[in-house]
Amino acid sequence: MTKKYGMIIDLHRCVGCGACNLACKSENNTPVGIDWASHKIETYGVFPKVTYTHTPTLCNHCEDAPCVRVCPTHAMHKTEEGFVVHDPSICIGCKSCMLADPYGVIHFNTKDAFIEFATDTSSEVKDGTFSKKELSDKSKAPFPNFNAERGAGGYEAIRRAGAVEKCTFCNHRVAKGLAPACVVACPADARIFGDMNDPKSQITKVLKENKPTVLLPEKGTNPKVFYIGSYN
Amino acid sequence: MYLLWDIRVSLDLFLGGLGVGAFLMGAVLYYIDAKIYEGIVKKAFIFAPLLVMAGLVLLLSELGRPMNVIKTLYAINPTSFMSVGIFLQLTFVALSLYIAFSVLTKGTVILCAKVVYTCAILAGLVGLYHGFLLSGIAREPWNNAMPVIFFVSSILAGSSLILLLNINSAEEVAKKFKLPIVINMVLTLELAAIFAWVYNLALTTASSKHIYDVLMSSFGVEFWGLSIVVGLIIPLTLFTLVLLGKTTFKSVFVLASIAIVVGSFFLKNLVVYLGQMA
Ligand code: SF4
Numbered sequence A: 001m002t003k004k005y006g007m008i009i010d011l012h013r014c015v016g017c018g019a020c021n022l023a024c025k026s027e028n029n030t031p032v033g034i035d036w037a038s039h040k041i042e043t044y045g046v047f048p049k050v051t052y053t054h055t056p057t058l059c060n061h062c063e064d065a066p067c068v069r070v071c072p073t074h075a076m077h078k079t080e081e082g083f084v085v086h087d088p089s090i091c092i093g094c095k096s097c098m099l100a101d102p103y104g105v106i107h108f109n110t111k112d113a114f115i116e117f118a119t120d121t122s123s124e125v126k127d128g129t130f131s132k133k134e135l136s137d138k139s140k141a142p143f144p145n146f147n148a149e150r151g152a153g154g155y156e157a158i159r160r161a162g163a164v165e166k167c168t169f170c171n172h173r174v175a176k177g178l179a180p181a182c183v184v185a186c187p188a189d190a191r192i193f194g195d196m197n198d199p200k201s202q203i204t205k206v207l208k209e210n211k212p213t214v215l216l217p218e219k220g221t222n223p224k225v226f227y228i229g230s231y232n
Numbered sequence B: 001m002y003l004l005w006d007i008r009v010s011l012d013l014f015l016g017g018l019g020v021g022a023f024l025m026g027a028v029l030y031y032i033d034a035k036i037y038e039g040i041v042k043k044a045f046i047f048a049p050l051l052v053m054a055g056l057v058l059l060l061s062e063l064g065r066p067m068n069v070i071k072t073l074y075a076i077n078p079t080s081f082m083s084v085g086i087f088l089q090l091t092f093v094a095l096s097l098y099i100a101f102s103v104l105t106k107g108t109v110i111l112c113a114k115v116v117y118t119c120a121i122l123a124g125l126v127g128l129y130h131g132f133l134l135s136g137i138a139r140e141p142w143n144n145a146m147p148v149i150f151f152v153s154s155i156l157a158g159s160s161l162i163l164l165l166n167i168n169s170a171e172e173v174a175k176k177f178k179l180p181i182v183i184n185m186v187l188t189l190e191l192a193a194i195f196a197w198v199y200n201l202a203l204t205t206a207s208s209k210h211i212y213d214v215l216m217s218s219f220g221v222e223f224w225g226l227s228i229v230v231g232l233i234i235p236l237t238l239f240t241l242v243l244l245g246k247t248t249f250k251s252v253f254v255l256a257s258i259a260i261v262v263g264s265f266f267l268k269n270l271v272v273y274l275g276q277m278a
């Protein structure tokens, strides 16, 4: 049976620390301002009875993905395992996918990511601190924390200007039998990732034992990121 | 607000609409009598591809990776209106350029009627595509009224432009084809389509109601003033006065035609902008 990957986020376990966000940035070489793993905070109630929720967000790898439907070149496409991924080499940068995605998780590169590490020679203290360019030259990488593994399978390890990018469910890690970076980094074990077609997998069991919810169910996109528990 | 689709997309839809509207007007007159209306048909067939191409150039400049557009020719996605639309527009431009070249060098009589017919169908499809491009993305304000609103607006603006380019023969055409009645019918159809669109926004879902409130509170001048009053009500009133015998077609058609063209741009620009606020 083909695999069908999904993720559960246990809101009761989540402490809102943002480790998922940082792990995702390191793993996927995303620049400042582009966060594949993010969160939304909503405040409810009337003072003094005020409460808020913290909901981690990422691409839902929707079964009925509007971003895939509208893409004129199949740059945004679905793999056999159900990952919704992007091929920058055929993206025309029309941003239709961003307009069609009701979750706002696709980002557009207005400039080459980390380009300042190739061009910026200014330093905070002249002859005292490294410039960005020196840091890049010394570390022999496009920028100091560069993860070359992200470039597996021909994907642009650092995305150039003019195309979009988004969470890939860490497909490069899953291909090697590893869990996504945000799942591994979560200190509260709030994230469960796995094959929903495998009856013995933890994700299948937890989904059965709980009443999972998804974001914007009324959009009919059939997300594969599920939420259980409550933040409060 | 950061716009994913800026004014260049609106201009593409506006200029493309002018182009296909102009071509359709030219095609109608070509079939009625290519000889009598040679001057008008010529201008319509020459301006049509130029306008559509100008729009496409603006659109290309808005794309992040315009060189990749060539890849849309083989990486086709049948569920994407943009993918289908690129084919339609390229075929229309190629065929209408051929027609424009033939008309420039040999006149209208030599034209093959079947080629003009095929190109007119393509023009109609491109005119509809402009609206489907938006409704296919399925954001709240871009609902199913889009194809009708955009197509009718394109026909109105394109044919008004052709009248403006043929000031000397416009009155004769207007008399022969009872243009004030025809244009008023199409203007009324456009008003009805816009009413259906706004009515739908006002009554459907919580987010569509929110968009309706934004439209009424923040875009009153663009919607009521420029799109409805300038683009539709003023020409409708002027042509009604002509029908009532209070004035002549000659004295109002320039003002009415300019108002229709200007209104078409503001309406399309407003719709493109509003969709991105949802
Ligand atoms: S969450 Fe958005 S980007 Fe991800 S698959 Fe769904 S529609 Fe596409």
Ligand code: SF4
Residues within 6 Å of the ligand: A070, A071, A072, A073, A074, A075, A076, A086, A090, A091, A092, A093, A094, A095, A096, A097, A098, A163, A164
């Ligand atoms: S921006 Fe790229 S991925 Fe998105 S719809 Fe356009 S071509 Fe497809």
Ligand code: SF4
Residues within 6 Å of the ligand: A023, A024, A025, A027, A028, A036, A037, A058, A059, A166, A167, A168, A169, A170, A180, A181, A182, A183
């Ligand atoms: S699955 Fe991978 S790419 Fe997606 S949010 Fe988590 S770390 Fe980022």
